[in-house]
Amino acid sequence: MDAPGLLAVSQVCKAFRAFDSxxxxxxxxxxxxxxxxxxxxxxxxxxxxxSWLTRLFIEDSGVGFSNFKWASSSPAAAGVxxxxxxxPPTAPGSYLNIKLEGMGPKLLVxxxxxxxxxxxxxxxxxRGNTAVEFxxxxxxxxxxxxxxxxxxxxxxxxxxxxxxxxxxxxPTGFCSSITVGSMLPFKTAIxxxxxxxxxxxxxxxxxxxxxxxxxxxLYWHNTRTVPKPYKGPREVRFExxxxxxxxxxxxxxxxxxxxxxxxxLSHNALGDAGITTLSEALQHNTSLRHLDISNxxxxxxxxxxxxxxxxxxxxxxxxxxLASPLLQQRPQQxxxxxxxxxxxxxxxLQELQLSKAxxxxxxxECLVQYGLLRGGAVQRLDLSANRFSSLAGQHIRxxxxxxxxxxxxxxxxxxxxxxxxxxxxxACLPSCTDLEHLDLSSCSIGDKGLAALIAAAxxxxxxxxVLKLWGNGFGGSSSQALHLLRQQRGREGLVADVxxxxxxxxxxxxxxxxxx
Numbered sequence: 108m109d110a111p112g113l114l115a116v117s118q119v120c121k122a123f124r125a126f127d128s129x130x131x132x133x134x135x136x137x138x139x140x141x142x143x144x145x146x147x148x149x150x151x152x153x154x155x156x157x158s159w160l161t162r163l164f165i166e167d168s169g170v171g172f173s174n175f176k177w178a179s180s181s182p183a184a185a186g187v188x189x190x191x192x193x194x195p196p197t198a199p200g201s202y203l204n205i206k207l208e209g210m211g212p213k214l215l216v217x218x219x220x221x222x223x224x225x226x227x228x229x230x231x232x233x234r235g236n237t238a239v240e241f242x243x244x245x246x247x248x249x250x251x252x253x254x255x256x257x258x259x260x261x262x263x264x265x266x267x268x269x270x271x272x273x274x275x276x277x278p279t280g281f282c283s284s285i286t287v288g289s290m291l292p293f294k295t296a297i298x299x300x301x302x303x304x305x306x307x308x309x310x311x312x313x314x315x316x317x318x319x320x321x322x323x324x325l326y327w328h329n330t331r332t333v334p335k336p337y338k339g340p341r342e343v344r345f346e347x348x349x350x351x352x353x354x355x356x357x358x359x360x361x362x363x364x365x366x367x368x369x370x371x372l373s374h375n376a377l378g379d380a381g382i383t384t385l386s387e388a389l390q391h392n393t394s395l396r397h398l399d400i401s402n403x404x405x406x407x408x409x410x411x412x413x414x415x416x417x418x419x420x421x422x423x424x425x426x427x428x429l430a431s432p433l434l435q436q437r438p439q440q441x442x443x444x445x446x447x448x449x450x451x452x453x454x455x456l457q458e459l460q461l462s463k464a465x466x467x468x469x470x471x472e473c474l475v476q477y478g479l480l481r482g483g484a485v486q487r488l489d490l491s492a493n494r495f496s497s498l499a500g501q502h503i504r505x506x507x508x509x510x511x512x513x514x515x516x517x518x519x520x521x522x523x524x525x526x527x528x529x530x531x532x533x534a535c536l537p538s539c540t541d542l543e544h545l546d547l548s549s550c551s552i553g554d555k556g557l558a559a560l561i562a563a564a565x566x567x568x569x570x571x572x573v574l575k576l577w578g579n580g581f582g583g584s585s586s587q588a589l590h591l592l593r594q595q596r597g598r599e600g601l602v603a604d605v606x607x608x609x610x611x612x613x614x615x616x617x618x619x620x621x622x623x
Contacts, residue, residue: 116135117133117134117135131618132159135160136158136159136160137159139158139159139160139162139163140159140162142163142166143159143162143163143166164226165226165228165306168224168226168227168228168306169228169229169230170217170218170219170224170227170228170229170357171217171218171219172215172216172217172218212252212253212256212360212361212362213252213360213361213362214244214249214251214252214253214254214255214358214359214360215358215359215360215361216244216249216356216357216358217229217356217357217358219356220246220354220355220356221307221308221309221354221355221356222246222354225308225309226306226307226308227305227306227307227308227356227357228304228305228306228307229303229304229305229357229359230302230303230304230305231302231303231359232300232301232302232303232396232397233297233298233299233300233301233303234299234300235299235361236361236362237283237285237297237298237299237301237325238283238285238286238287238361238362239282239283239286239297239359239360239361239362240255240256240280240281240282240283240286240289240291240359240360240361241280241281241282241303241305241314241357241358241359242255242278242279242280242281242291242305242312242347242357242358242359243278243279243280243305243307243312243349243355243356243357243358244278244355244356244358245276245277245278245353245354245355246353246354246355246356247276247353248277248278249356249358252360253360254278254358255278255280255291255358255359255360256282256288256289256290256291256360257288257289257290258277258278258279258290258291276350276353277349278291278358279291279292279312279347279349280293280312280314280347280358281293281294281295281314281345281347282294283295283296283297284296284297284324285325285326285327285332287327292347293345293347295316295343296316296318296324296337296339296343297316297318298318298319298322298323298324298325298337299319299322299323300318300319300322301316301317301318301319301322302315302316302317303315303316304316304317305357307355307357309351309352309353309354309355310348310349310350310351311346311347311348311349311351312346312347312348312349313344313345313346314343314344314345314346314347315342315343315344316342316343316344317341317342318337318339318340318341318342318343319337320341321336322336322337323335323336323337324336324337324339373399373400373401373402373403373428373430376403376404377400377403377404377405378403378404378405378409379405379406379408379409380409381403381409382400382403382405382409382410382412382413383408383409383412385398385400385413386409386412386413386415386416387416389413389416389417389420389421389424390416390420390421392421392423393423395423395424396423396424396425396426397424397425397426398424398426398427398428399426399428400427400428400429401428401429401430401431401460402430402431404433405429405432405433406432406433406434407434407441407442410429410432410434410442410445410446411441411442411445413429414442414445414446414448414449415445415449417449417453417456418445418448418449418451418452418453419452421453422453422454422455423455424455424456425455425456425457425458426456426457426458426487427456427458427459427460428458428460428489429459429460429461429464430460430461430462430463430464430489431462431463431464432461432464434464434465434466440469440470440473443466443470443473443474444473444477446461446474446478447473447474447476447477447478447479448477448478449478450474450478450479450481450482450484450485451477451478451481451482452482453482453484454482454484455484456482456484456485457484457485457486457487458485458486458487458488459485459487459488459489460489461489461490461493462489462490462491462492462493462518463491463492463493464493465493465494466490466493466494466495467493467494467495468495468496468498468499468502471490471493471495471499471502471503472502475502475503475505475506476502476505479506479512480505480506480509480511480512483509483511483512483513484513485513485514486513486514486515486516486541487514487515487516488514488516488517488518489516489518490518490519490522491518491519491520491521491522491546492520492521492522493522494522495519495522495523495524495528496523496524496525496528497523497524497525497526497527497528498527498528499522499524499528500524500527500528500529500530500531500532501528501531503519503528503531503532504531504532504534504535507532507535507536507538507539507542508535508538512539512541513541514539514541514542515541515542515543515544516543516544517542517544517545517546518544518546519545519546519547519550520546520547520548520549520550520575520578521548521549521550522550523550523551524547524550524551524552525550525551525552525553525556526552526553526555526556527556528550528552528556529547529550529552529556529557529559529560530555530556530559532547532560532563533556533559533560533562533563534563536560536563536564536566536567536571537563537566537567537568539567539571540568540570541570542567542570542571543570543571543572543573544572544573545564545571545573545574545575546573546575547560547574547575547576547579548575548576548577548578548579548604549577549578549579550578550579551579551580552576552579552580553579553580553582554580554581554582554583554584554585555584555585556579557576557579557580557581557582557584557585557588557589558584558585558588560576561574561576561585561588561589561592562588564592564601565588565591565592565595565596569596571601572601572602573601573602573603574601574602574603575603575604575605576589576603576604576605577604577605577618581605581616583613586607586613586614586615586616587614589603589605589607589614589616590607590609590614593606593607603619604618604619605617605618605619606618606619
């Protein structure tokens with residue numbers, strides 16, 4: 108259910124406005140949090156200090172890119188290629204890689220405006236030329252390439268051609284620090300690998316820039332750009348106000364060799380046709396690193412097609428998010444066999460999300476035995492909300508105990524693992540030298556299993572930084588063990604979604620925001 112649907116249900120259903128006993132949030136907020144985190148796991152850093160319903164609404168507000176002939180008010184000549192190349196168009200407004208093939212500056216705008224939907228969002232990764240600009244442009248200026256680059260001067264041009272613009276109708280935004288001649292009001296460092304997220308509505312533009320930890324910032328030196336290690340802040344966020352009396356589109360301007368990755372295709376109804384087209388394009392694409400096709404309605408046919416491509420041909424993709432595929436129970440083994448083959452052969456894939464896939468214990472055994480144990484490249488694995496039972500513990504233990512396992516982040520939340528599986532995981536946890544993040548929240552684990560897990564976490568060493576256990580059956584032994592562990596490791600040494608406090612000499616537990 109999307110954010111407007113949740114809001115409508117909460118307005119007519121009193122139960123949705125009541126507080127959920129486990130999360131301490133209103134039920135509508137608890138449901139929104141689950142869906143927002145499933146859509147994008149880095150929620151806490153991106154949209155902090157907002158309600159979970161608002162965050163879900165933001166996740167659902169992504170827009171695509173307009174496909175008209177940019178930069179020219181006259182028709183393109185026959186045989187002239189478009190200025191921007193999209194690879195491949197899997198659905199209207201959804202693209203993987205965007206590259207400027209001609210010279211710049213060239214303007215690229217969103218397919219929708221604030222007249223079509225109230226909030227617009229882009230999230231892109233800068234891959235090519237870092238001389239770029241991002242912002243919004245009024246609808247009256249979207250057909251001019253320099254409207255964002257020379258916003259003040261172009262305003263005068265439009266007044267001369269079309270008459271005086273009403274109510275200070277002009278573009279706004281920011282540019283990278285090496286962009287020359289930009290009239291935009293703000294500059295910040297942009298480098299290859301920078302993630303830029305724009306969120307716009309009438310009268311307000313919000314911008315979030317996340318720079319890579321090993322980024323190389325370019326500087327001008329004697330008319331040439333020179334790279335130097337970036338030492339500025341990893342994250343820059345700011346807001347810009349403009350006139351709320353006119354509609355705008357999201358916009359970016361780039362120069363020759365500009366290239367961008369579109370991070371998210373999730374929640375688009377691509378179906379088998381879209382995912383199959385995507386698989387064919389990935390056979391030749393060498394620039395895409397992150398692909399999110401969660402909740403895009405693929406079935407066994409297209410999932411197998413994608414797995415075959417990643418097993419035999421594509422070696423550039425490092426992150427694949429495939430939450431909520433439409434896998435049936437009977438042919439599921441064929442699908443997991445192909446996924447296991449992909450994991451065994453692909454040495455570049457470091458992140459895999461297969462949450463809410465309906466996977467069973469047999470499917471997990473196949474993925475571990477014939478995929479993860481033979482590949483060893485995956486560092487982040489999300490198998491949450493699948494149909495595993497307590498028998499899954501032995502397969503997880505086998506995976507974590509293997510010397511070839513390089514997992515750093517493991518999410519098994521919302522699975523009925525119970526004490527039996529918890530004891531298997533606890534037995535191998537002290538020997539997991541790479542594991543940094545373990546999520547076992549809402550796994551129906553009792554006091555015995557929790558006590559064993561917490562004791563094992565105390566022996567796991569300082570590399571285990573995040574442990575999530577809320578939503579399980581804490582008792583006296585596990586509460587005491589957690590209290591001692593937090594005293595031993597300290598709040599900075601171990602980040603958890605559960606905290607302890609002492610009442611009448613006995614430790615008790617309560618949920619807290621783990622912030623990760």
